[in-house]
Amino acid sequence: xxxxxxxxxxxxKFLSFLDAWQLKARPCDINEMLKSLIVxxxxxxxxxxxxxxxxxxxxxxxxxxxxxxxxxxxxVIQNAVEATDFDGEILxxxxxxxxxxxxxxxxxxxxNIEIF
Numbered sequence: 001x002x003x004x005x006x007x008x009x010x011x012x013k014f015l016s017f018l019d020a021w022q023l024k025a026r027p028c029d030i031n032e033m034l035k036s037l038i039v040x041x042x043x044x045x046x047x048x049x050x051x052x053x054x055x056x057x058x059x060x061x062x063x064x065x066x067x068x069x070x071x072x073x074x075x076v077i078q079n080a081v082e083a084t085d086f087d088g089e090i091l092x093x094x095x096x097x098x099x100x101x102x103x104x105x106x107x108x109x110x111x112n113i114e115i116f
Contacts, residue, residue: 031059037070041081056094076115
């Protein structure tokens, strides 16, 4: 029952994240956000797996809803920490891809965040 509630809460948070993506958008450095979150996790947990960052310097400042993205990343990182043995390792990496819009009038930068 606890796992179902946790999954339901994560789904609800993700859906509200999608609905409000453009609301309250502001410039955000995703790499800096990830670094800050890792510091917070290290302060919160006495023992935890090693977390290694491989962050692309090509990631530009993005206009996003900072609070909603942070909430989603916190949830995914916490799940990774809880699912990994204390002597294990978690790798968090970022990279970007350039994609033209369907009408080819704009070029969009997509940011990939991978957590292993």
